[in-house]
Amino acid sequence: MEIEIEKILSLTKKKMNESGAYSREAFEQFVEEAIDYYLQKGELSDDDNLEFIEDQVMEMYDVVKETISDDGGINEETFYNF
Numbered sequence: 001m002e003i004e005i006e007k008i009l010s011l012t013k014k015k016m017n018e019s020g021a022y023s024r025e026a027f028e029q030f031v032e033e034a035i036d037y038y039l040q041k042g043e044l045s046d047d048d049n050l051e052f053i054e055d056q057v058m059e060m061y062d063v064v065k066e067t068i069s070d071d072g073g074i075n076e077e078t079f080y081n082f
Helices: 002-019 024-041 050-058 061-065
Strands: none
Touching: 002 024, 002 050, 002 061, 024 050, 024 061
């Protein structure tokens, strides 16, 4: 399950970076979109504990938030390396 969480977090960070939206609400939306994406690809299924996976990724928001610079951009060095 850890691999799925890492994949979802990675896609979520990519979506944040591409959109320029870094709020908790945007993060939550991107997490949900990433889960839906992996459901459609067949890498996740309804048999997986999707609520637990979503909760685990959402708990990482504060760490992701720390990678955002004061001007709203991404600190590339830390953004992709945690």
